[in-house]
Amino acid sequence: EPEVTQTPSHQVTQMGQEVILRCVPISNHLYFYWYRQILGQKVEFLVSFYNNEISEKSEIFDDQFSVERPDGSNFTLKIRSTKLEDSAMYFCASSGGGHYTDTQYFGPGTRLTVL
Amino acid sequence: GESVGLHLPTLSVQEGDNSIINCAYSNSASDYFIWYKQESGKGPQFIIDIRSNMDKRQGQRVTVLLNKTVKHLSLQIAATQPGDSAVYFCAEKSGTGRRALTFGSGTRLQVQP
Numbered sequence: 001e002p003e004v005t006q007t008p009s010h011q012v013t014q015m016g017q018e019v020i021l022r023c024v025p026i027s028n029h030l031y032f033y034w035y036r037q038i039l040g041q042k043v044e045f046l047v048s049f050y051n052n053e054i055s056e057k058s059e060i061f062d063d064q065f066s067v068e069r070p071d072g073s074n075f076t077l078k079i080r081s082t083k084l085e086d087s088a089m090y091f092c093a094s095s096g097g098g099h100y101t102d103t104q105y106f107g108p109g110t111r112l113t114v115l
Numbered sequence: 116g117e118s119v120g121l122h123l124p125t126l127s128v129q130e131g132d133n134s135i136i137n138c139a140y141s142n143s144a145s146d147y148f149i150w151y152k153q154e155s156g157k158g159p160q161f162i163i164d165i166r167s168n169m170d171k172r173q174g175q176r177v178t179v180l181l182n183k184t185v186k187h188l189s190l191q192i193a194a195t196q197p198g199d200s201a202v203y204f205c206a207e208k209s210g211t212g213r214r215a216l217t218f219g220s221g222t223r224l225q226v227q228p
Contacts, residue, residue: 004158031214033214033215035216042204042219042220043206043216044218045157045215045217048214056214058215069137085211091158091159095214101147101164101166102147102208102214103149103164104149104161104214104216106159106160106161107160108156108158109158109159
Protein backbone atom coordinates (compact mmCIF):
# COMPACT_ATOMS: atom_id res chain seq x y z
CA GLU A 1 0.00 0.00 0.00
CA PRO A 2 1.41 3.40 -0.95
CA GLU A 3 2.40 5.60 1.95
CA VAL A 4 3.92 8.96 2.72
CA THR A 5 7.49 8.76 3.98
CA GLN A 6 9.48 11.35 5.88
CA THR A 7 13.13 11.84 6.76
CA PRO A 8 14.75 12.20 9.18
CA SER A 9 12.62 10.69 11.92
CA HIS A 10 14.33 12.95 14.49
CA GLN A 11 16.25 16.15 13.92
CA VAL A 12 18.10 18.01 16.64
CA THR A 13 19.36 21.50 15.90
CA GLN A 14 20.66 24.60 17.61
CA MET A 15 18.50 27.70 17.79
CA GLY A 16 19.13 29.93 14.80
CA GLN A 17 20.16 27.10 12.50
CA GLU A 18 18.38 26.18 9.29
CA VAL A 19 16.68 22.81 8.96
CA ILE A 20 15.15 21.01 6.02
CA LEU A 21 12.56 18.34 6.58
CA ARG A 22 11.94 15.95 3.73
CA CYS A 23 8.89 14.08 2.53
CA VAL A 24 8.03 11.74 -0.29
CA PRO A 25 4.28 11.98 -0.92
CA ILE A 26 2.20 9.20 -2.43
CA SER A 27 3.22 9.08 -6.06
CA ASN A 28 0.01 9.96 -7.89
CA HIS A 29 -1.15 12.59 -5.44
CA LEU A 30 -1.48 16.22 -6.44
CA TYR A 31 -1.74 18.11 -3.15
CA PHE A 32 0.92 18.21 -0.49
CA TYR A 33 0.72 19.53 3.03
CA TRP A 34 2.73 20.24 6.14
CA TYR A 35 1.23 20.12 9.61
CA ARG A 36 2.86 20.34 12.99
CA GLN A 37 2.00 19.04 16.42
CA ILE A 38 3.55 20.54 19.51
CA LEU A 39 3.82 17.94 22.25
CA GLY A 40 0.43 17.28 23.81
CA GLN A 41 -1.40 19.68 21.53
CA LYS A 42 -3.55 19.58 18.42
CA VAL A 43 -2.30 18.93 14.95
CA GLU A 44 -2.06 22.33 13.24
CA PHE A 45 -2.10 23.12 9.54
CA LEU A 46 0.91 24.96 8.14
CA VAL A 47 0.72 24.99 4.35
CA SER A 48 -0.66 23.28 1.29
CA PHE A 49 1.06 23.05 -2.09
CA TYR A 50 -0.38 22.36 -5.52
CA ASN A 51 0.94 22.75 -9.02
CA ASN A 52 4.31 23.96 -7.76
CA GLU A 53 2.99 26.76 -5.64
CA ILE A 54 1.54 27.41 -2.22
CA SER A 55 -2.24 27.19 -2.36
CA GLU A 56 -3.00 27.91 1.27
CA LYS A 57 -1.06 28.76 4.42
CA SER A 58 -1.78 29.45 8.06
CA GLU A 59 -0.63 32.26 10.32
CA ILE A 60 2.06 29.96 11.66
CA PHE A 61 3.69 29.74 8.25
CA ASP A 62 5.60 33.02 8.38
CA ASP A 63 8.66 34.16 6.44
CA GLN A 64 10.89 31.75 8.32
CA PHE A 65 9.18 28.85 6.58
CA SER A 66 9.35 27.80 2.96
CA VAL A 67 8.35 24.75 0.95
CA GLU A 68 9.69 23.32 -2.23
CA ARG A 69 9.21 20.41 -4.57
CA PRO A 70 12.75 20.14 -5.90
CA ASP A 71 12.04 17.14 -8.11
CA GLY A 72 9.23 14.80 -9.06
CA SER A 73 9.12 12.95 -5.78
CA ASN A 74 10.35 15.05 -2.86
CA PHE A 75 8.55 17.78 -0.94
CA THR A 76 10.51 19.78 1.61
CA LEU A 77 9.87 22.16 4.47
CA LYS A 78 12.65 24.58 5.33
CA ILE A 79 12.85 26.58 8.53
CA ARG A 80 15.44 29.30 8.01
CA SER A 81 16.32 30.25 11.56
CA THR A 82 14.87 27.86 14.08
CA LYS A 83 13.44 29.03 17.39
CA LEU A 84 12.84 27.06 20.55
CA GLU A 85 9.11 27.15 19.89
CA ASP A 86 9.58 25.39 16.56
CA SER A 87 10.18 22.18 18.49
CA ALA A 88 7.36 19.87 17.43
CA MET A 89 6.43 16.87 15.32
CA TYR A 90 6.14 17.87 11.69
CA PHE A 91 3.85 15.80 9.53
CA CYS A 92 3.74 15.73 5.78
CA ALA A 93 0.52 14.68 4.08
CA SER A 94 -0.67 14.24 0.54
CA SER A 95 -4.01 13.88 -1.20
CA GLY A 96 -5.28 12.99 -4.63
CA GLY A 97 -7.22 16.18 -5.21
CA GLY A 98 -10.90 15.25 -5.08
CA HIS A 99 -13.26 18.19 -4.73
CA TYR A 100 -15.11 17.18 -1.56
CA THR A 101 -13.72 13.97 -0.16
CA ASP A 102 -10.03 14.58 -0.60
CA THR A 103 -8.55 12.28 2.00
CA GLN A 104 -5.20 13.40 3.33
CA TYR A 105 -2.74 10.64 4.17
CA PHE A 106 -0.08 11.43 6.70
CA GLY A 107 3.52 10.39 7.03
CA PRO A 108 5.09 9.15 10.28
CA GLY A 109 6.46 12.60 11.13
CA THR A 110 9.80 14.21 11.91
CA ARG A 111 10.45 15.15 15.49
CA LEU A 112 12.28 18.49 15.51
CA THR A 113 14.08 19.45 18.69
CA VAL A 114 15.54 22.94 18.87
CA LEU A 115 18.07 23.47 21.64
CA GLY B 116 -13.25 31.69 16.67
CA GLU B 117 -14.26 28.57 14.80
CA SER B 118 -12.93 25.34 16.23
CA VAL B 119 -13.29 21.63 16.41
CA GLY B 120 -13.20 20.22 19.90
CA LEU B 121 -13.64 17.01 21.82
CA HIS B 122 -15.74 16.50 24.94
CA LEU B 123 -13.69 13.81 26.70
CA PRO B 124 -9.93 13.78 26.87
CA THR B 125 -9.73 10.11 27.97
CA LEU B 126 -12.09 7.21 27.42
CA SER B 127 -11.47 3.86 29.09
CA VAL B 128 -13.40 0.80 27.91
CA GLN B 129 -13.29 -2.93 28.40
CA GLU B 130 -12.10 -5.13 25.57
CA GLY B 131 -15.09 -6.26 23.55
CA ASP B 132 -17.26 -3.30 24.47
CA ASN B 133 -18.36 -0.67 22.01
CA SER B 134 -16.66 2.74 22.17
CA ILE B 135 -18.14 6.10 21.31
CA ILE B 136 -15.89 9.10 20.81
CA ASN B 137 -17.54 12.49 20.41
CA CYS B 138 -16.59 15.70 18.70
CA ALA B 139 -18.24 19.11 18.51
CA TYR B 140 -17.60 21.55 15.72
CA SER B 141 -18.66 25.16 15.40
CA ASN B 142 -18.19 25.95 11.71
CA SER B 143 -21.50 25.43 9.93
CA ALA B 144 -19.69 25.82 6.60
CA SER B 145 -17.69 22.63 7.14
CA ASP B 146 -18.50 20.15 4.40
CA TYR B 147 -16.24 17.22 5.13
CA PHE B 148 -15.22 15.46 8.32
CA ILE B 149 -12.58 12.86 9.02
CA TRP B 150 -11.60 10.70 11.95
CA TYR B 151 -7.93 9.93 12.44
CA LYS B 152 -6.24 7.53 14.83
CA GLN B 153 -2.82 8.37 16.18
CA GLU B 154 -0.69 5.81 17.94
CA SER B 155 2.26 6.89 20.03
CA GLY B 156 5.13 8.17 17.87
CA LYS B 157 3.21 7.82 14.62
CA GLY B 158 1.37 10.06 12.23
CA PRO B 159 -2.42 10.38 12.05
CA GLN B 160 -3.95 7.35 10.36
CA PHE B 161 -7.16 7.77 8.36
CA ILE B 162 -10.09 5.81 9.78
CA ILE B 163 -13.27 7.03 8.15
CA ASP B 164 -14.74 10.16 6.63
CA ILE B 165 -18.15 11.63 5.96
CA ARG B 166 -19.49 14.39 3.78
CA SER B 167 -21.89 16.96 5.16
CA ASN B 168 -24.74 15.66 2.98
CA MET B 169 -24.68 12.36 4.89
CA ASP B 170 -25.78 11.42 8.42
CA LYS B 171 -24.06 8.12 8.80
CA ARG B 172 -21.28 6.12 7.24
CA GLN B 173 -20.06 2.67 8.14
CA GLY B 174 -16.71 1.02 7.75
CA GLN B 175 -15.19 -2.10 9.14
CA ARG B 176 -16.09 -2.04 12.88
CA VAL B 177 -16.39 1.75 12.75
CA THR B 178 -19.35 4.05 12.18
CA VAL B 179 -19.34 7.81 11.94
CA LEU B 180 -22.48 9.77 12.74
CA LEU B 181 -22.98 13.40 11.81
CA ASN B 182 -25.64 15.59 13.37
CA LYS B 183 -25.55 18.92 11.60
CA THR B 184 -28.37 20.36 13.68
CA VAL B 185 -26.23 20.35 16.81
CA LYS B 186 -22.88 20.31 15.00
CA HIS B 187 -21.85 17.01 16.49
CA LEU B 188 -19.77 14.16 15.14
CA SER B 189 -19.20 10.78 16.71
CA LEU B 190 -17.06 7.73 16.05
CA GLN B 191 -18.37 4.37 17.14
CA ILE B 192 -16.00 1.43 17.37
CA ALA B 193 -17.60 -1.97 17.71
CA ALA B 194 -16.04 -4.74 19.79
CA THR B 195 -13.11 -2.59 20.87
CA GLN B 196 -9.77 -4.35 20.82
CA PRO B 197 -6.45 -3.57 22.57
CA GLY B 198 -5.07 -2.49 19.20
CA ASP B 199 -7.65 0.30 19.15
CA SER B 200 -5.89 2.04 22.03
CA ALA B 201 -4.72 5.37 20.63
CA VAL B 202 -5.62 9.04 20.45
CA TYR B 203 -8.51 9.78 18.13
CA PHE B 204 -8.88 13.12 16.38
CA CYS B 205 -11.76 14.51 14.44
CA ALA B 206 -10.89 16.95 11.71
CA GLU B 207 -12.93 19.15 9.44
CA LYS B 208 -12.48 20.77 6.11
CA SER B 209 -14.38 24.01 5.91
CA GLY B 210 -15.41 25.98 2.89
CA THR B 211 -15.12 25.52 -0.79
CA GLY B 212 -11.59 25.78 -2.09
CA ARG B 213 -9.95 25.34 1.29
CA ARG B 214 -8.20 22.03 1.89
CA ALA B 215 -6.64 22.77 5.25
CA LEU B 216 -7.87 20.44 7.96
CA THR B 217 -8.76 21.78 11.39
CA PHE B 218 -8.10 19.16 14.03
CA GLY B 219 -9.77 18.71 17.38
CA SER B 220 -7.79 18.29 20.57
CA GLY B 221 -8.04 14.50 20.64
CA THR B 222 -9.49 11.78 22.86
CA ARG B 223 -7.31 9.06 24.26
CA LEU B 224 -8.97 5.65 24.08
CA GLN B 225 -7.68 3.09 26.57
CA VAL B 226 -8.84 -0.48 26.13
CA GLN B 227 -8.66 -2.56 29.28
CA PRO B 228 -8.12 -6.32 28.75
